[in-house]
Amino acid sequence: MTDCPFPDHRTAALALLNGDHRLSRKAGQFLGQLAVDPAPLSPAQENWLAKLLVRASLPILVVEGGQ
Structure with missing residues (x-):
């Protein structure tokens, strides 16, 4: 994975959902x-x-x- 920031929340959410990350059901629904x-x-x-x-x-x- 690159160290570049995610350009939008959709891309960040998909990276979390598609990766091998432990997520609670609530976090999965949120994402x-x-x-x-x-x-x-x-x-x-x-x-x-x-x-x-x-x-x-x-x-x-x-x-x-900007951040």
Whole structure:
């Protein structure tokens, strides 16, 4: 996997779902929703996704407006 940040939440969610990462059922449902819903993330959703990415040793997510 590359160290480049993910360009959007959909790509990040799909990387987590398609990788060999341990996920709870709740996390899987959350990521499935992110993969199909283009709506912007709430701060709480951004935080949870960031935690899942860190836990899986994946790159960060680039948040719109610059991070």
